[in-house]
Amino acid sequence: MAEKRLFVRTTSGLIRIIGPFGAMVFGVHCISLSSSGLIPYAWIPWLWPGSDLVGVLTVSMLLCLLHATTYSQIGSIYPRSGGDYVVGSRIINPGIQFGASFMFTIFTSLTAGSLIAWIPSSVLPSFFWSWGVIFNYPPALAWADWIVTPTGVLVVGLIFVVITYVCMIMPTKTVVRILSLGFFLGMLAWVLMWISYLMAPGHETFVSAWNTFAPIKYEQVIPLAAENGLTYGPQPIWLMTMAGMIMGFWVYYGYYIPNFFAGELKEAPRTLLIGMWSSLIVTWAVFVIGAVLLYPRLMSLEWMAAEGYLYYNTDVWALPFSTFYANILWPNPIPVFIIMFGFVYTLINLAMTYFFYNSRIFFAMAFDRALPESVAYVHPKLRSPVVAMTLCAIFAAIGVALSVYTIIFVQFNFVLFCAIVQLIPVSAVIIYPWVRKEEFARAPRLVRFKVGTVPGISIIGIGTLLYLLWMIVSTYLFPAVGGLISWLTVGWFIGFYVTGLVIFLLMRWYRLRKEGLDIVMAYKEIPPL
């Protein structure tokens, strides 16, 4: 009987790289224990009044598992840098995908800036306010007041863009250390927050703590929000929860990022699936535990909604952040400082992951010769793609400014744009078994498994496609997130997409004329003779 073995020569090794833990850490950072650790409690309850927070987080996570499976398959088909850009360009059309990926890269770079702007607009004020009020240190209150001004957000935001940029151009070993430390710091911050919540036996304790430290009394919050226009709870819970999935997608956005560097993954299919799923499940657990400890134990969802509404829509004092709730319940400088430091640190990690995957997309485009070679330049000593990173930093800086001086269309409409852009590669994998029959037959098991006679990749892909379509439709049906989709929104979308398409066509023309090479060849299948 044959044993399970090969006869293997002693030769140079077959070596691959990042394993599931690395992919999970990356996914967790891109989801972000800090940014996405604040969003659910500060936004969801008032954006979809009446939705159930745990329901939104759970249903979103389950649907994201479907999306993560599709993206694991995308990364497994052609495991290399660029992820869905590679798949869409080779299966659908290079120009169409290039335009979409170009737009995606620009938008997420801008978004990295708006996320960095969270540090001065939300995280640091929460910290300074907590510090000032809890420890009776008035200068901290002044810093909190200044840092949320447009100038404060801009200046501090730009400083953090520079910090992120400097971190990302460091040698890989240093970047790895920064990210690894951030993972554990972020988890520590959350554990301390849970402990803070648990230290309050019930609602009255929270009310008492709130009334001790906040200038607005607990009992005033709901009436103030109602006076200022918040209407709570007229819609059915199930409907609001479905609508809230837009924000759920945004909360978890980032778990699928490892597909952009699948070429660096050991046993790509397995690593992608385990990495993406585990990052989703870990962050779901962290946020849901926080939610369960907060409401209805310490506050009602309506109160949470009112607090968030006041902060984002009025000049009334409010601070709807899970970190502040923890700080007032456990007003000890050590946990207060660790929580704040952890959140600021992981927000930088979040921006780092955006810089990281965007640089991979730029690389893939430069390798395909659809962007200038200089974009893929790697610094000889730092071994870092400094040109690509510089581009990311410039766009991030613009994103900081946009988030200060414009409505936050970049963040909220990001879901819409992201979902539209992903329609192309997801459609590609649905048809993949038929348009690339031979490749499909040789593909990894995760890609080529069938349910009966139907390729599983197509079934799951259709599910993901429907999920994305729901994301798109619901941004129209429930415009609470970023307001109505205006001509400006459509204009930006088309503008960036067309810019990408024009760049592609120009590069094609240039390469053909000057170099005798048609870049479209890079996207073509090479069947065996």
Place this chain on the structure above:
Amino acid sequence: MPMTRIVFTTDLHGSDVCFRKLLNAGKMHKADAIIVGGDITGKAIVPMVEEADGSHKAYLFEAEHVAKDESQLKMLEKRISSVGFYPLQVSQNEYRELSTDKKKLDEAFKSLMIERISAWVSLAEEHFKGTKTKFFLMPGNDDIFDIDPIIEKSDYVVDPEGKVVLVDERHEMISTGFSNMTPWKCPRDVPEEELAKRLDEMTSKIGDMKNAIFCFHVPPYNTNVDQAPKLDEKLQIVFEGGQVLMASVGSTAVRAAIEKHQPLLGLHGHIHESKAIERIGRTLCLNPGSEYAEGILHCALVNIDEKSVRGHMFLTG
């Protein structure tokens, strides 16, 4: 002088489907020269053991495959060959012998490698002999010396190892599949000093260095094209925080030769993960990488003219 188009690939490691894709790439892109830059033999034999009922059982990537008839057997052999391994039909006794007798196993490897290289040479002759396309097939550091005579026998396919060959009327190419020492002590691993001597000997024979092509399997040290996962003393990948640490593993002798002579183009392989380009002075060095085990061909298309590298791009298919 019109433009010369080169299709360059490397590290096919016996993958039959990748070789056939290379042939097609040469045709699709009307290559003037097809160059395979080393490591052309496979790494493993997959025994297809005959069972009592006449079927054959084999394990590929830890999955069991059973071929019940001749056509299934052929399909299984094709699948095994496409990932660079060598299918071998054996009886139960033969399987036991191969498991215990290293000499027999080595002979089996040699025989299968020679058979596949012969088949490749024949395929190349069938499709390109008589055309304008030149075909260079070079063994690399992983490859045993027994395959060299097979390539030498051909009156079309050229093994450029140690020779100065003409890619076109203007561009000379020198080539070597030898590498600096690797942890696995492969057949053509040599110390840096010896590699430097080999390179010196070849470079001394070039007439027009500024238009020369260096096809050196091992890439130059400390560049983008020689980055590999760092290994510890037990040949295990060094991880830090879940991520692999990379290190330069290329050759200092190759780097020195390129820095000194500044040829037009450097074609390299050896490090599958290091798909990249690097400019050392005026020399464009490229490594197209390899994903042979997935049946994916990585190659580079390079257009050269009388003065320069007009353009290059990586193809994957």
